[in-house]
Amino acid sequence: MSDFSLTDTTQRRTARRDPEASRQALIDATLDTIAESGLAEASVTNIIRRAELSRGMVHLHFGGKDNLVTAAAQQFSNHYYSEMDRMIDIGNAPPAVRVMAVVVADLSETLLNPRSTKIWHAFRGAANAHPGIAKYSSTQDERLVQNVRFAFEEIAREQGGSDTLAEDATYGTLALLEGMWVHYLTDMENFSRPWAIELVRRFLAGLFPNHFSDPATSAESMHRLIL
Amino acid sequence: MSDFSLTDTTQRRTARRDPEASRQALIDATLDTIAESGLAEASVTNIIRRAELSRGMVHLHFGGKDNLVTAAAQQFSNHYYSEMDRMIDIGNAPPAVRVMAVVVADLSETLLNPRSTKIWHAFRGAANAHPGIAKYSSTQDERLVQNVRFAFEEIAREQGGSDTLAEDATYGTLALLEGMWVHYLTDMENFSRPWAIELVRRFLAGLFPNHFSDPATSAESMHRLIL
């Protein structure tokens, strides 16, 4: 109210002539275009039209379209893992609860939604031919895998199971989640998150009856814990 | 030897002026290009160069590039299911063996190999924006799902489990297989088929101990049965 001119300047500065904002607008427009119309439609023309920026910006900020798409893939990947980290930060809960936290988070609307699934699969489909994308299109983030593996090793130790059992449980759980994403992509309206969570829990209860039959690992209970 | 001229005529006819062979050559070239360089590189120019045919053939036989790609997706899908049917045709074996037959077939080199995984994921990534492809990029072939579901319902009945258990087992198994394909795609050299088969069996043994602990459902035993 007092310094109207300063406020105005700040606004105009933010609106036009903010390289960081422009960079971000291009990445957002790229991801939105991919989610809405696929990677093939993510041309420079379509991207800059959506971002309401001029043609030269892609070359100016990224040096070319390839780098822009790679940056978009990187940001998308970072967003997934940062949100995942945020959601599974629940202190030192029992290992089975920690595993289920990863499951619930991966299947939550924050991470698993129409936009993210479409983008995810579009990137993965192009990853083979596009090294820049390949780097950021793997779910096998080392930290997350280790996180799950440690929890399963703790469970296996308690139950007297072998180490290969823990490893199988780790990769099986991640594979199950991958499969759920595909299931969601191909049949969104019939997909039920609680159903998917219970399905995973049931499979894990088969491997570790003493841990994943605990009501604390049920879909409702986990939902309350995380959100 | 005797009728050299006839043989020659037949050869030339097969070589040039065989519409069916030309159609097939275009489809093969399309799939090969996608497997090798991705969907984005599957341009008319690249396809006809690989097929060693002329530019107009795409329009002549398919009416346009979109229809060619769709036909390629259809043929690829048909190949998967016909090979799958062939491999799981093992008479009236116990239900657990029938389920494991699907698992082993899906993870066999015939169906799961570098070429097929790359094509598969390329198609799936484009399916959202390309209705023609979407039709043929689903693993949820009704016949196959029913096949697995019937087997699990039989198992669940024997074991006194609920119907939802059979349904969970069905979709869980398919999800597990989807996840294995992704795992294979992202880490081909470290992927072991026996390991993957045993992993699935172990998960199912958790749900149905009486059936999937049977040595007849082990990777080696199944391998012998199918091949």
Place this chain on the structure above:
DNA sequence: ATACTTAATGGACAATCGTCCATTAGTGGG
């Protein structure tokens, strides 16, 4: 042999692709 049918060719075509650069216009320091 001749006419007819049609598979196959390959270049023309407009549209679109991504890259680049001469130019304009905001912004902060002297």
Place this chain on the structure above:
DNA sequence: CCCACTAATGGACGATTGTCCATTAAGTAT
């Protein structure tokens, strides 16, 4: 207030896209 700096613009550019068609040539029927 002006100068240097650089974010931002938008059109020009050659290359490449998919479609289409006039033409050629192979196979078949008369």
